[in-house]
Amino acid sequence: MCGMLLADLGATVLRVDRIEPSGLGVERPIQFNLIMRNRDTVALDLKAKPAIELVLRLVQEADVLIEGFRPGVTERLGLGPTECMKRNPVLVYGRVTGWGQDGPLAKYAGHDLNYVAITGALAAMGRAGALPTPPLNVVGDFAGGGLFLAFGILAAVIEARHSGKGQVVDAGIVDGVTSMMTQFFGMKAAGLWTDKRGDNILDSGAPFYDVYECADGQLISIAPIEDKFFLELIRLIGLPQSTVELKKDKRRWSELRTVLADTFAKQPSGHWRELLENTDACFAPVLTMDEARSHPQLKTRKTLIEVAGVVQPAPAPRFSRSVPDVPKPPRVHDPEDYEKILSRWLPREELASALETIKATSGRVLETSG
Numbered sequence: 001m002c003g004m005l006l007a008d009l010g011a012t013v014l015r016v017d018r019i020e021p022s023g024l025g026v027e028r029p030i031q032f033n034l035i036m037r038n039r040d041t042v043a044l045d046l047k048a049k050p051a052i053e054l055v056l057r058l059v060q061e062a063d064v065l066i067e068g069f070r071p072g073v074t075e076r077l078g079l080g081p082t083e084c085m086k087r088n089p090v091l092v093y094g095r096v097t098g099w100g101q102d103g104p105l106a107k108y109a110g111h112d113l114n115y116v117a118i119t120g121a122l123a124a125m126g127r128a129g130a131l132p133t134p135p136l137n138v139v140g141d142f143a144g145g146g147l148f149l150a151f152g153i154l155a156a157v158i159e160a161r162h163s164g165k166g167q168v169v170d171a172g173i174v175d176g177v178t179s180m181m182t183q184f185f186g187m188k189a190a191g192l193w194t195d196k197r198g199d200n201i202l203d204s205g206a207p208f209y210d211v212y213e214c215a216d217g218q219l220i221s222i223a224p225i226e227d228k229f230f231l232e233l234i235r236l237i238g239l240p241q242s243t244v245e246l247k248k249d250k251r252r253w254s255e256l257r258t259v260l261a262d263t264f265a266k267q268p269s270g271h272w273r274e275l276l277e278n279t280d281a282c283f284a285p286v287l288t289m290d291e292a293r294s295h296p297q298l299k300t301r302k303t304l305i306e307v308a309g310v311v312q313p314a315p316a317p318r319f320s321r322s323v324p325d326v327p328k329p330p331r332v333h334d335p336e337d338y339e340k341i342l343s344r345w346l347p348r349e350e351l352a353s354a355l356e357t358i359k360a361t362s363g364r365v366l367e368t369s370g
Contacts, residue, residue, distance in 0.1 A: 001146030099174025128198025144176030
């Protein structure tokens with residue numbers, strides 16, 4: 001994800017891949033592994049010394065190296081921060097793991113759900129009386145890991161241009177997720193958040209910040225936290241202004257939930273969309289991924305685009321001047337492409353030796369989804 005984010009915004013990213021599939025992650029045809037878009041790939045056997053030497057030579061030309069192995073693996077391979085920074089003192093060495101580079105869990109396997117679980121975030125996600133809801137792997141892997149790593153890398157690159165020195169960026173997913181929980185730790189300390197799921201403003205506890213079913217079975221969301229927006233909602237849906245008193249008294253939230261649920265259940269979702277969209281009622285329909293593409297807001301901004309027949313998110317965020325190119329689809333590179341790929345990194349006189357190293361250590365290129 002970090003590589004995709006940086007490549008989407010114009011970074012030249014070269015992925016050094018495994019020769020054989022890792023067996024990790026959800027396997028799929030390469031054209032659907034969208035976070036692998038916008039980058040070149042070469043396959044190397046990193047247990048072979050010539051391959052390690054080639055990677056170190058590429059490091060000399062790079063601003064950043066990103067690795068996602070367990071702590072200590074790149075050191076054992078001869079590609080740790082010490083070896084790489086000897087070749088390139090200004091290198092930013094980005095490391096992303098679940099548990100971080102140290103601590104009692106650092107060397108053990110885990111996945112997104114485990115990392116989110118120990119931060120306090122997972123326990124807070126879910127409805128009253130129900131088990132916590134796994135938040136896809138968006139919260140941990142992609143936000144707490146990939147996005148925080150990209151953020152740290154960019155900060156370190158800026159610092160390196162001033163100091164002339166590189167450094168290691170240790171992006172532990174547990175750290176990133178915990179950072180995103182900052183507001184909730186503050187609310188908890190202030191007595192404004194409880195440990196009970198479905199008891200708080202933002203966790204489905206508040207009836208004015210939740211999802212409701214319409215007469216046609218479709219779902220809508222409302223989120224008018226502020227009184228002025230809530231008053232706009234109840235005005236538009238025909239409830240008396242006194243309904244705001246139910247909102248202000250947490251002891252009466254169950255009454256308000258019943259009123260809202262009964263009201264929204266009387267009409268199909270199309271009715272509520274026509275009435276509430278393009279207002280300050282803090283309303284939106286709950287759409288599937290297929291439906292999202294046709295929503296006027298996302299359609300106008302071209303938030304979802306089609307590349308090589310596959311619908312996918314466009315690069316984000318937006319820039320006024322340096323507009324990103326349309327993403328190039330993920331693909332397995334034929335070894336015949338290697339000369340073109342490496343020519344972006346190495347002087348011409350070194351290409352023959354580099355290609356010979358790849359030929360001797362790579363064999364067949366197999367893209368992985370790990």
